[in-house]
Amino acid sequence: MRLLVIEEEKGIANFLRDGLTEEYFAVDLAYDGKNGLQMALSNDYDLLLVDWMLPGLSGIEIVREIRKNNPNIPVIFLTARDTVDDTIFGLESGANDYIKKPFQFSELLARIKVQLRTKTTESGYLVLGPIKLSSDTHQVFKDDIEVTLTQKEFSLLEYLMRNKGRVCTRSRIIEHVWDIHFNADTFVIDVYINFIRKKLGIGPKEFIFTLRGIGYIAKDE
Amino acid sequence: MNLSFRNRISAYYLFATAMMKAIIFIAIYLIVQKTVFSHLKDDLDSELKELNSTIVMYNDSSLVFANPLEWEEGEHRQIEVNPTFIQVSDKFGNTIKKTSNLLSDSLILNKNIQSKFYNNTHLSNSPVYQVQYPIVNSKNKILAYILVAIPLQESEIVLENLQKALIVSFPIILIILFFTARYIAGKSIAPINNVITTANRITRENLKERISLPENKDEIYLLISTINELLNRLEDNILREKQFTSDASHELRTPLSVIKGTLEVLIRKPREVHQYEEKINYCIRETDRITKLIDQLMFLARYDSGNVLPNKIKIDLEPIISDTISRLNSLIVEKNISLNLNLDKDPVANVDPSMLEIVFENLITNSIKYSDSNKEINIELKSNSDFLICSIKDQGFGMTDGQVKKIFDRFYRNDNSRNSEVGGFGLGLSIVKKLCEVQDIKLTVESKVGSGTAFYLQINK
Numbered sequence: 001m002r003l004l005v006i007e008e009e010k011g012i013a014n015f016l017r018d019g020l021t022e023e024y025f026a027v028d029l030a031y032d033g034k035n036g037l038q039m040a041l042s043n044d045y046d047l048l049l050v051d052w053m054l055p056g057l058s059g060i061e062i063v064r065e066i067r068k069n070n071p072n073i074p075v076i077f078l079t080a081r082d083t084v085d086d087t088i089f090g091l092e093s094g095a096n097d098y099i100k101k102p103f104q105f106s107e108l109l110a111r112i113k114v115q116l117r118t119k120t121t122e123s124g125y126l127v128l129g130p131i132k133l134s135s136d137t138h139q140v141f142k143d144d145i146e147v148t149l150t151q152k153e154f155s156l157l158e159y160l161m162r163n164k165g166r167v168c169t170r171s172r173i174i175e176h177v178w179d180i181h182f183n184a185d186t187f188v189i190d191v192y193i194n195f196i197r198k199k200l201g202i203g204p205k206e207f208i209f210t211l212r213g214i215g216y217i218a219k220d221e
Numbered sequence: 222m223n224l225s226f227r228n229r230i231s232a233y234y235l236f237a238t239a240m241m242k243a244i245i246f247i248a249i250y251l252i253v254q255k256t257v258f259s260h261l262k263d264d265l266d267s268e269l270k271e272l273n274s275t276i277v278m279y280n281d282s283s284l285v286f287a288n289p290l291e292w293e294e295g296e297h298r299q300i301e302v303n304p305t306f307i308q309v310s311d312k313f314g315n316t317i318k319k320t321s322n323l324l325s326d327s328l329i330l331n332k333n334i335q336s337k338f339y340n341n342t343h344l345s346n347s348p349v350y351q352v353q354y355p356i357v358n359s360k361n362k363i364l365a366y367i368l369v370a371i372p373l374q375e376s377e378i379v380l381e382n383l384q385k386a387l388i389v390s391f392p393i394i395l396i397i398l399f400f401t402a403r404y405i406a407g408k409s410i411a412p413i414n415n416v417i418t419t420a421n422r423i424t425r426e427n428l429k430e431r432i433s434l435p436e437n438k439d440e441i442y443l444l445i446s447t448i449n450e451l452l453n454r455l456e457d458n459i460l461r462e463k464q465f466t467s468d469a470s471h472e473l474r475t476p477l478s479v480i481k482g483t484l485e486v487l488i489r490k491p492r493e494v495h496q497y498e499e500k501i502n503y504c505i506r507e508t509d510r511i512t513k514l515i516d517q518l519m520f521l522a523r524y525d526s527g528n529v530l531p532n533k534i535k536i537d538l539e540p541i542i543s544d545t546i547s548r549l550n551s552l553i554v555e556k557n558i559s560l561n562l563n564l565d566k567d568p569v570a571n572v573d574p575s576m577l578e579i580v581f582e583n584l585i586t587n588s589i590k591y592s593d594s595n596k597e598i599n600i601e602l603k604s605n606s607d608f609l610i611c612s613i614k615d616q617g618f619g620m621t622d623g624q625v626k627k628i629f630d631r632f633y634r635n636d637n638s639r640n641s642e643v644g645g646f647g648l649g650l651s652i653v654k655k656l657c658e659v660q661d662i663k664l665t666v667e668s669k670v671g672s673g674t675a676f677y678l679q680i681n682k
Contacts, residue, residue, distance in 0.1 A: 011479030019486035
């Protein structure tokens with residue numbers, strides 16, 4: 001899951017990046033509206049965290065612009081404004097949710113998960129054959145026995161399972177699982193796929209299939 | 222009495238018209254009355270004249286009636302149509318001769334009055350207007366009186382009717398006038414009611430509304446435009462206040478959010494000691510920032526309340542400036558800025574030294590902040606007969622005219638400073654302005670994008 005944080009205040013942006021990275025998210029930062037909008041339009045993010053009061057372009061303007069191209073991407077506003085009118089205005093202008101500064105990090109995390117869950121299954125579990133994955137608790141089970149995965153392994157498996165039945169190209173996998181600063185060879189994906197297969201005890205012809213030169217696909221077979 | 226404006230105007234108007242009408246009505250009545258009686262008097266006089274020629278005096282002591290036919294004229298015989306009663310009495314009141322229409326009645330002589338005399342009296346209970354005229358012999362002795370009377374009934378009816386008409390019409394006209402006046406007054410103060418309703422609608426929440434101006438540029442137009450201008454000023458102040466509160470809350474919340482968030486993330490997982498140290502030190506720096514902001518806000522609040530007065534003394538400004546510069550030395554060295562001082566000899570002025578120090582510190586810090594490395598800052602102090610003129614010029618980024626207008630607004634930072642490492646809260650120049658105001662120092666700014674900014678202080682000697 002890859003997030004973009006558009007936040008002028010570096011202190012806030014930094015702890016958001018630190019905290020969210022620890023929670024298995026790939027996090028990109030933008031400190032002003034112009035850069036933020038550009039990044040949001042040129043990359044494929046799963047969720048945006050946008051500060052309302054930004055130099056250059058305001059949070060509202062950014063959301064309006066992004067909605068033109070990508071009407072479904074979840075956006076959460078971060079703001080120090082605290083009147084009811086402000087809240088209503090923020091939500092009406094296209095944000096999915098709204099959190100006031102100073103906020104609890106855990107609350108923000110919960111709100112982010114709520115926004116992402118709506119994109120997944122009702123039960124909260126992603127299922128692939130005997131494999132079950134919970135985005136909320138970061139747990140993976142095979143035949144109801146928990147399997148421990150690292151951050152990146154988990155993110156990669158989650159991405160493949162979320163897109164079950166669809167081809168995940170190598171570049172899209174990189175975009176969604178790694179953050180923007182990752183410039184290494186996409187070979188790293190193959191390394192992580194091998195780790196995942198080994199830990200789950202599945203063969204190369206089971207559930208996660210290699211499409212040579214293209215990428216991977218997850219299927220229930 | 223607590224009457225509405227409208228009713229008060231009507232009441233004043235009514236009182237004035239009632240007085241005038243009363244005077245006019247009384248005058249009309251008196252004039253008519255006088256006219257009526259003067260006609261009657263003329264009638265009596267002509268009758269007297271006629272009679273005089275018929276009465277001849279004999280031997281200065283007895284009377285002879287020369288023309289008895291005169292006494293038999295129709296008007297003297299009948300009572301019903303325009304009768305004229307004539308009677309001659311001796312000086313004791315005994316009737317000598319009278320016209321037949323008097324029948325058994327006789328006219329009453331007022332024996333005490335010996336000259337020609339008109340009066341209102343009664344003849345067998347009906348009112349008559351009567352004249353008595355003495356007949357005098359050559360020795361000026363009264364022989365008898367001629368009495369002539371005509372009935373007053375018709376004249377009295379005319380006067381009575383007139384009186385009735387006037388008395389009845391007086392209140393009716395007044396009532397009509399009152400309602401007319403009330404209607405007109407209501408019409409003329411209708412725009413004021415409009416002012417009241419609109420003004421009542423305007424609250425803190427909808428200060429945008431204005432009272433619509435009437436077409437005529439009259440007193441009400443003036444009143445409304447004055448109220449509208451007052452509302453403009455109020456709205457401006459309230460917006461400013463709202464902006465300030467919102468900015469202050471944002472500036473206070475941001476470092477709090479940073480501290481809270483950083484610490485929350487920090488304790489989610491066990492970490493290395495150096496990580497704890499790094500984050501905690503960072504949080505300490507953030508609390509310092511909050512403290513500094515609160516100090517500045519308190520400073521402004523104290524000056525806003527207006528009870529801080531400058532402690533002015535005559536003092537040499539040179540040490541104040543050089544002290545400030547030496548305190549800022551590390552910043553100057555860091556950016557490798559060359560600072561040129563050009564001060565006149567003995568620059569003495571009447572100022573509060575501690576306040577002026579804050580002014581210089583803020584202005585010079587700004588100049589350093591908004592300059593690139595390796596630039597110059599020139600500080601000049603020129604003395605003339607009344608003032609010291611101090612200028613602080615940098616070769617920094619400069620500002621547009623629009624930005625210059627806002628730099629003294631609280632929490633204003635132009636976008637390039639927000640984003641850069643310049644820091645600060647945008648309160649420094651507000652403080653400078655306040656301190657200059659309380660010390661009567663005139664502060665002006667000149668700036669040009671790309672070539673720098675200059676601040677000028679005109680300080681009273």
